[in-house]
Amino acid sequence: MSIEIKVPALGESVTEATIARWLKNEGDAVKRDEPLVELETDKVSVEVPSPAAGVLEHIEVKAGGTVNVGAVLGAVKEGAATAAPAKAEAQTAKPVAQPAKAAPAAAAPAVAAPPPPPSVRRIAEENNLDVSAIQGSGKRGQVTKGDALEALEAIKAVPLPKQAPAPAGPRPRAEREERVPMSRLRKTIALRLKESQDIAAQLTTFNEADMSKVMALRNSYKDPFEKKHGVKLGFMGFFVKACVAALKEIPAVNAEIDGDNIVYKNYYDIGVAVSTERGLVVPVVRGADVSSVADIERQIGDFAARARDNKLKLEELLGGTFTITNGGVFGSLMSTPILNMPQTGILGMHKIQNRPVAIGDKIEIRPMMYLALSYDHRLVDGRDAVTFLVRVKDHIEDPQRLLLDL
């Protein structure tokens, strides 16, 4: 039986990929999960594994071709080892030989729709349309031009964020401006962020944290820590741990809305936004609740290094339950992050700044950081959001609490 090789989901803001190269040729024997083809996206390179053991039967899209998520790349013939293909053929052919008494068409196995006709290929290419997602009305489910046009219309009917009309300049503007087409990544980011704002009821609550203790802790142990774990002790590990503790207390922030249901997640996969030249990527630290600070720091260090080289794997970008973004590295003092849908919370860290603060009755200079939590008010009540952020603050201001699970 032939099994289609499809383009897997490509992560947060990626819908398209270019085929970098095929690692196997048509007719090559392949093992299950053996990489067949390398896809390049704006963010990462992805290897698509074989869905089954058998033979790479046919390649639909050659190297250099552009494909959408879900598109068919080719097919693997299951079980047909190259050594004995004839035998396998003979076996599958047999049942067809006695057709007369067979029940009518109903029993026919589901066959993949035939490849789209030229008009549909053009429409798909021009409009970035995923043909495999369209229900075909033609013979054997083939997508007709009418089907494609209808799908296109349906997409266009969804109101895109309205662009304010560009104010007309009082002077000829062209010479003083540079007009550059938006990159695919930029377009997708724009769409996703706007989508997030359109769907969620977003608002942000603020707090601040006195970083003295966590900085003292870091200063005391940074050398032995680096010696033992081979990675610098930063603040991210503490913040991840502080968030996990707060998420456990306020489950609504570690949840998502799915239709009429709320999905509470009993695992803590924390996305950490990493800025690269190509754009923002959010690799996910898995099982942050059961990882040590050292594990988390090592993981984030590794992510950051590989993100710069565009070496992150697709699965490393998928499925976070909560996100932390640190605008402080660029000097931001305060910001309101936008939710990474479908998550319901995102913590914004900021620049640590020495500020005068009242400690008891005295004014002291303390290293302070403003904290921001943007949340989806549909699911998270104000009390929960504020409590969450206070919990994070408490843990950062007194990191020993983390040890004692307070």
Next chain:
Amino acid sequence: MSESFEVVVIGGGPGGYNCAIRLGQLGLKVACVDKRGSFGGTCLNVGCIPSKALLHASELYEEARHTFPKMGINGTPTVDLKVMMAHKEKAVSELTKGVEFLFRKNKVVGIVGEGKITAPGKVSVKTKDGVRELEAKNIVIATGSDVATLPGIGIDEEQIVSSTGALSFPAAPKRLLVIGAGVIGLELGSVWRRLGSDVLVVEFLDRIVPGVDSEVAKQFQRLLERQGMKFKLASKVVGVEKKGATLVASVEPAAGGARETVEADAILVAIGRKAYTDGLGLDEMGVKRDSRGRVTTDEHFRTNVAGIWAIGDVREGAMLAHKAEDEAVACAETIAGRAGHVNYNAIPSVIYTYPEVAVVGKTEDELKAAGVAYKVGKFPFTANARAKSNLTTEGFVKIIADAKTDRVLGVHMIGPDVGNMIGEASLAIEFSASSEDIARTSHAHPTLTEAVRQAAMGVEGWTMQM
């Protein structure tokens, strides 16, 4: 002693013989009964095939006289009608033998004789060697159609003929009056005009070839008139008198009015055909028929009587050999427990004159009446390189597509060899193709088929070679 089959097919024309062959292929024990003596039905014996043999031969004759000199080929060809008729008969006899070969190959028992349904599951066949009783769970009626006649005009097949007689005139009649401007009248009228007859066609309606897209029909009439065929439309022949060797036909305007007389040496009655069900025992079996005598069936060709099926001309729909063939396959497959289907909208229709007319799908007239929004692309053969170099630039290709989805709804062609070109259009309609799909499909250059592509481009306004 009765012989037992799984299916008995009555009628050995394109419906019957194809049904029997398909049933044989599917492993069913099948008999095909036909009374004519040679299989192939009207189509092979006195229809499509012999008329095409004469159409082709006479067209070559005309081409040799009128077109050859323009290409530098000189000489005066003459017609030996006896040889031409022998050529026709050879084609027929070889093809009817071909059907017998296909029967043997697919284990179909062919029986020459007159079949009659005598009881549920029983067919009695009168052969020249006596009566054979056949038993079968399923009986398929595929008895086709017969020439329709006009009251008061008796067909003798010598001077007043049907299509059958018009295939065998011993000499070209000096004046041939054709009654009916349908496919048969225009095809056989063309044959005898080319071979020397003065041809006048009288048609009851105010247009020729009813059912064909009216733009095509108009152009068709103009071209036939230019060749010398005359037309008297919106008129009816009310009677024929014999005066010596001459026939005098009385012709009246269809709407009533002054009568006039037309003299002719032969008259071809070509007003259509009617379902043939004589002597089949249908009334005794209670098989329902409509007001025009056609056997009524459901969409799977079942009559109201269990185990009795009907296909082809004997039921409703266009009287075309390939329509019968399509139904034959679908019916056979249904009987064998499979899914059979006929897409009537994708059945082409061809008139084998010169130029040919070939159409499939909806006409502009039909779409207008149905209120469907459509776009049209047209391309004339005068702009086609191959037509130009062949000196066959008459006609055009017209493609009609849905205004919104661009799906091809109808293709109408008049021009050289369009009968062979319509296959592409049928395929397009069968596969719900859009005009753009045809336009983006490679067509060899230089061929006449490029006109189809250019017309398809025209639907969305990007015809490139005009």
